[in-house]
Amino acid sequence: MSTTTENPTGTTTRTVVVVGHGMVGHRFVEALRSRDTESTWKVTVLSQEAEAAYDRVGLSSYVGAWDRTSLALAGNTYAGDDLVDLRLGTRAEHVDREARTVTTSTGDVIAYDELVLATGSHPFVPPVPGHDSTGCFVYRTLDDLDGIRVAAESAIERAAVEGREANGLVVGGGLLGLEAANALRLLGLTPHVVEFAPRLMPLQVDDGGGAVLEGLISHLGVQVHTGAGTSSIAAQDDGRLAVELSDGTALLTDLVVFSAGVRPSDAVARAAGLDVGERGGVLTDAACRTSDENVWAVGEVAAVEGRCYGLVAPGYTMAEVVADRLLGGEATFPGADLSTKLKLLGVDVASFGDAMATTPGSLEIVHTDATKGTYAKVVVSDDARTLLGGILVGDASAYTTLKAYVGREVPGDPGALVSPAGAELGADALPDDAVICSCNNVTKGSICGAIAEGACDLAAIKGCTNAGTTCGGCLPTVKKLLVDSGVELSKALCEHFEQSRAELFEIVASTGIRTFSGLLARYGTGTGCEICKPTVASILASTSSDHVLDGEQAALQDSNDHFLANIQKNGTYSVVPRMPGGEVTAEQLITIGQVAQDFGLYVKVTGGQRIDLFGARVEQLPAIWQRLVDVGMESGQAYGKSLRTVKSCVGSSWCRYGVQDSVGMAVDLEHRYRGLRSPHKIKFGVSGCARECAEARGKDVGVIATDKGWNLYLCGNGGQTPAHARLLASDLDDETLVRYIDRFLMFYVRTADRLQRTAPWLDALEGGLEHLRAVVCDDSLGIADDLEAAMGRHVEGYQDEWKAVLDDPEKLSRFVSFVNAPEEADPTVAFDESGPRKVPVLLGLPTVRENA
Amino acid sequence: MTTLVSPPQGMSAEVAAAAGRNVVRPGILPSPGARQWVSACPVTALVPGRGIAVLLPGGAQAALFLLPNGMIYAVDNLDPYARAAVLSRGLTGDRGGEPTVASPLLKQVFSLRTGAALDDPEVALPTYAVRIQHGTVRVGLPLP
Structure with a gap:
């Protein structure tokens, strides 16, 4: 029986039936449809699960949100593709190889020209007594x-x-x-x-x-x-x-x-009489063709030349091989690199090459750091020259580069590869055929080729080589290659401004232009976007004391600055009352508790010594602020690119070790710099002695007491790329300390790039810490007075932004959920309070309505 | 049946000033067919460049935007990525001239003209027709 028909272009259309719609089945359909430009194949896909292909590798991320759609693989419904017929909740019951038909669980009999088995595997349940108990x-x-x-x-x-x-x-x-x-x-x-x-x-x-x-x-x-x-x-x-x-x-x-462990789901194949491997799995040759020339197997069910693979990457390769074969190609499965790098429970684990040192004569070099919880091993050849493989636990940042060196001679001492003090392998030393992006198998040569042909930013390289488009782990290496090649990365803020943030800051400061529209008209194009608007809003806020919601500025603020609170995943806000140094009176604490109770807010203590109140609707914000104002508090910035909080230890007033009043200093510093808008968030810490309980060296500005005064540390960051703050000056008196911080903050605010935190800013600063010290302590640029004056204006002009809204009926009127029903609460906001804590409940997927 | 957009009527100086332009007009022409027009707010209540949410009969929500060039657009307020009613709180702008709004949560960018997600061909927001009558903005809903 044949399904051959004529298609409109005159070529014949044949039918391939794909059994199984997991990650590999989906990849096969995508590969075939994207390459089959003549539309020679019709595809019928049978999916036993009711859900179209999803990211099984990321299954645990389903917990919490319980959102099936968030795991859906891109394009998994083939919407708009008439040549793909996806049948969900439909199992293949029986294959008749003679007649070339598949009988489905719904009773349909589907004829095929070619059949692709992508049935995956099923969990192995050991035959332990009681293994089938409830639970x-x-x-x-x-x-x-x-x-x-x-x-x-x-x-x-x-x-x-x-x-x-x-x-x-x-x-x-x-x-x-x-x-x-x-x-x-x-x-x-x-x-x-x-x-x-x-x-x-x-x-x-x-x-x-x-x-x-x-x-x-x-x-x-x-x-x-x-x-x-x-x-x-x-x-x-x-x-x-x-x-x-x-x-x-x-x-x-x-x-x-x-x-x-898993076992290949090969029951249908066995019943159809196809050859299977010794340990199960449908036996195929290197082309992924089974013992029947019209039947193929891919993914975990395939025993390619007798071997099953339980990882998704080899499955993807098989899918590509079969797609190629169906279109007349000669591709074969090249074997698989079983190197893996993953994060399990937040712990990095990577294993690559001959990780277990099975090569005769191979040598192992191990570095274990029990305090940091890291383990690094490299396996080298008997002459200690060639890297054969390795294992990384706890910190796998060296994985991409090390893996690219597998099978190659290592420059210098191989022991240095795993020693923390040792030399890091640079991408520049790699040969052209070293693989940089292992997800998409992109070599250094192809990346450098793309750069030579004019790709001058990461997006362009991603576009023409696919490097970094899957896990993104290689992007720092790709960026390094780009910089090393001498390409000047564009400084343009976005498509509307060719200037960098620092240049726009200079323009605003020197021209006195005070509106976004004015700046756009003279220096930009178009109408702006979500990148340049908040950036310009921040520059305007850093250079004046206007309220952030005044006039045209209101339309530039990102949602948090627009509503002066912290938007959460369901569109409600969290309010974080300002609490400098973590100091709070009993009366204030009672008020915060009562506010939380009256408005039904979820309460959590933050890492910055404050109290976060979650779940307030837009129209509730002013009422909450009013309650704070009534007891002499104000809300605070736990949002926005601005000073967040000054953390402190209890200091000399209570602590027997303290040598200075760290709480008093923290309170003064927060009051001085609150409301300051900057290129990125800014955090402070003040410790009352060298024991450093406030963890000030993890902050942008860290102040640590000495018996003579204060040590000032700058440019420490937590977050994704932690960095310790570095010592700028020692034993400062209060006045000098504040003067230096004024100068530092304003210098950073003026010169940093958009979203550049202080540590990378300092790294990129020509002359580094020495230069910064010269500018701040020795006034080498002659701008210190100017910087201090600018900060003076900020301090002078500070106003409680939240109270200012309460005092301005026009601004206040914007705090409603609905313009046509200001009294109505948003009916889509809902919470689940059945569990251990109150959590927001997101909406079901909105149905797309016909356009009105 | 074809419904033509009525030209702006009763445009007061105040209304025009609110938009910073002489003309305030709907950005989306209604498709043919009768519809229910829901009063949203006076044009003066809109801040150029920002959006505002409108509660519609039946519980749906529209996000209404007045752009600095005087165009008014309405798309659905539900962010299909975040599954929360937040789009009226997004920042407007343009991408290559296409008027846009970016979700305030995860910053996906949508066309205000067509509702399409600009980086994801499979996702689009419903859009609503808008008309301005006697200084009041109205949002058009298809009749059930």
Whole structure:
């Protein structure tokens, strides 16, 4: 039976049926449809799950938001593509190879010219007594997680009544097992992980790496039991499960998740008489063709030349191979690089090349730092010259470069590769055929080629090479290549302004232009956007004391500055009362508590010694501010690019070690710089002695008391790229300290790029710390008076922005949910208070309405 | 049946000043067919460059924007990415001349003219027709 028909272009259209719509099945359809420019193939896809292809690798991120759409793979419904027929919730029951038909669970018989099996695999459940008890789960699909969720939630309720913690046990301590443990943790259970091997992730890491990994993971509250099997599971009368381990440990657990490996889902293939591998899986040749020339297998179900692969990247390669073959190509599966880099429970783990040192004569160089919780091993050839592989735990930042060196001679001492003091391998030393982006297999040569052909920014390189478009881990290396090639990165703020932020600042300061429209008319094009508007708003705010919602400025402020509060995921706001140095009176604290109670706000103490009140609707904000104003408080910036908070320890007034009044100084500094708008957020810390309890060296401005005065540290950052602040000057008196901070802050505000925090700003500053010291302490540029005067104007002009709104009926009138129903609360705002804490509930997916 | 947009009527000096231009006009022409017109607010209540939310009969919400050039647009207020009613609080602007609003949450950019998400061909916001009568902005809903 043939399905061949004529298509409009005169060529023939054939039908390929794809069984399975996981990540690899989807990749196959995409690959085929994007390359089949003549439309020679019609595709019918059968998906057993009701959900179209989703990111199974990221399954644990489903926990919390419970949003199926957020895991959907791009383009997974093939909307608008008439040649793809996706049938969800439809299983392939039977394949008749003779007739070339597939019979589905809905009773349809679909004829095919070619058949692609992408049925994936299913979790292996060890035949432990009691493995099918209620409360036992597997971890593979969204439906599995929904089931685990229900059980976990009732377990937490039950545990709360009984006054204990709810826990869950994961059988299997490999990659998937730790993912499952993470899911349990996110659900609020204490996870136990049981691994038969003597270490976690036995396939990826060695004993040393496993030990460090176990330490890091135990630290996160996961109970690890290695070198133990699960002997029996028995349901208890109280709904819990009694689990006995082979080492004699007995555990009572609320639920059990099996995550002890997978088995290829090859039942349909077996029934159809296709050859299967020794350990299961549909046997194929290097072209992914099975024992039937019209049937192919890809992904976890395929045993390519006898070998199954449990990672998604080799599956993607197989999908590309088969797509190529169906279009007449000659592609073969080149074997797979099983290198992996992943973040499990927030812990970096990477393993690449000959990680287990199986090459005869190979040597291992290991660096373990028990205090930091890092493990780094490289495996080199017997002459210690060629890098063969390695393992990184705790910090995998060197992965991209190290992996690119696998199979190559290492410049210099290989031990330096894992030594923290050792030389870092630069991208410039790499040969052209070294792979920089391993997700998309892009070499240094192709990236440099793209640069030579005129790609002059990251977006252009992504566009023409695909490098960095999947995980993005290689982007710092790509950027380095770009800079090394001498390309001048464009400073343009956005499509509306060719100038950088610092240049616009100079323009505003020297021309006196005070409106966005005026600046745009003279120096820009178009009408602006979400990048240049807040940037210009910040510059205008840094250079005057106008209220941020005055006149035209109101339309430039990003949502937080527009509503003077911190927008949260459901569109409500959080309010953080200003609390300099973390100091608060009993009366103020009572007011904050009453406000939270009266407005039903969720309360959380922040990292900056303040109290965050979540869940206020737009129209509630002014009433909340009024209550604060009534007891002499004001709201504070926990948002915006501005001074956030000055953190302090209790200092000499209470602490027996303190040598200066750190709280008093913190309060003064916050009052001085509050409201200052800047290129990025600014945080301060003040410590009353060298013990540094305020962690001031992690702040943009860190002040640490000495017995003679204050040491001033600058440009420390927390966040994504932490940096310690660096000492600018020692033993300063109060007045000099404040003068230096004035100068520093204004210098930063004037010269930094948009969203450039102080640490990268200092890194990029020509002359570095020495130059900064010269400008701030020695006035080498002769601008110190000017900087101080500018700060003086800011301090002088400070007003309580929130109170100013209360005092201005016009501004106040904008704080409504609906312009045509100012009394109405937004009916879409809802919260769930059934769990341990109040959380926002997002809307169901909006249905797209016909355009009016 | 074709419905033509009525030219702006009763434009007061105050209304025109609010937009910074002499003419305030709808950015989206209504498609043919009768519809229900919901009064939103006086034109003067709109801040040029910013949006405001309008509660519609049946519980839907429109995000209404007046741009500095005098054009008024209405798209659905629900951010399909964040699943929250926030788009009226986004920043307006243009991309290559196309009038836009950026979600205040995760900054996805939508065309105000067509509702399309500019970086994602599969996502589009519903749009609403707008008319201005006697200084009042009205949002057009298709009749059920």
